[in-house]
Amino acid sequence: MTGHVVDTILRQVGAIQQGHFLLTSGLHSNTYVEKFQVLQWPRQTERLCSFIAAEFRDRGIEVVAGPTTGGIIIAYEVARQLDVRGIFAERSDSGGRTFRRGFQVRPGERVLVVDDILTTGGSIQDVVDEVRRLHGEVVAVAVLVDRSDGKARLDAPVFALHRLSIPTYQPQACPLCAHGEPLTKPGIGST
Numbered sequence: 001m002t003g004h005v006v007d008t009i010l011r012q013v014g015a016i017q018q019g020h021f022l023l024t025s026g027l028h029s030n031t032y033v034e035k036f037q038v039l040q041w042p043r044q045t046e047r048l049c050s051f052i053a054a055e056f057r058d059r060g061i062e063v064v065a066g067p068t069t070g071g072i073i074i075a076y077e078v079a080r081q082l083d084v085r086g087i088f089a090e091r092s093d094s095g096g097r098t099f100r101r102g103f104q105v106r107p108g109e110r111v112l113v114v115d116d117i118l119t120t121g122g123s124i125q126d127v128v129d130e131v132r133r134l135h136g137e138v139v140a141v142a143v144l145v146d147r148s149d150g151k152a153r154l155d156a157p158v159f160a161l162h163r164l165s166i167p168t169y170q171p172q173a174c175p176l177c178a179h180g181e182p183l184t185k186p187g188i189g190s191t
Contacts, residue, residue, distance in 0.1 A: 053081035121152035
């Protein structure tokens, strides 16, 4: 039932888009989930995050952490609903993610890592790795949408509110490129 509600919300706000997209991972796709189309609406964001908070309310979560950028909003809202700290990890100069701005994970602290959309899992795994480097305990990863079609492999249990099977293509094997469809980099426009 949650998946249906999430899908309905995403479609109502125009977050599920059709076209020819260059994803952050470098892959191409005919469908893009523009998280900011939903994250701009506080009530819808609150509702989506309430499903995550409900799933983890009795799991002893002490900190909710997410990667920049969309993960900041998800981490904040889930943490607010769980009445715990919400922090975010930024890209590190040496690769991966790091906590800055005085954010800390204390040894043994139980952390829920959250993000908006799971495609390859790279940024989420970076946050998991950073939490563990600081000797925190990653309880789980929670995302609004898993669009990885089971291909993302994270080093933690994953809870997704919704799963979408959306094809992705290597640029050299992209049928949209072969048909001359204009390529759009979400957030920027045509490339």
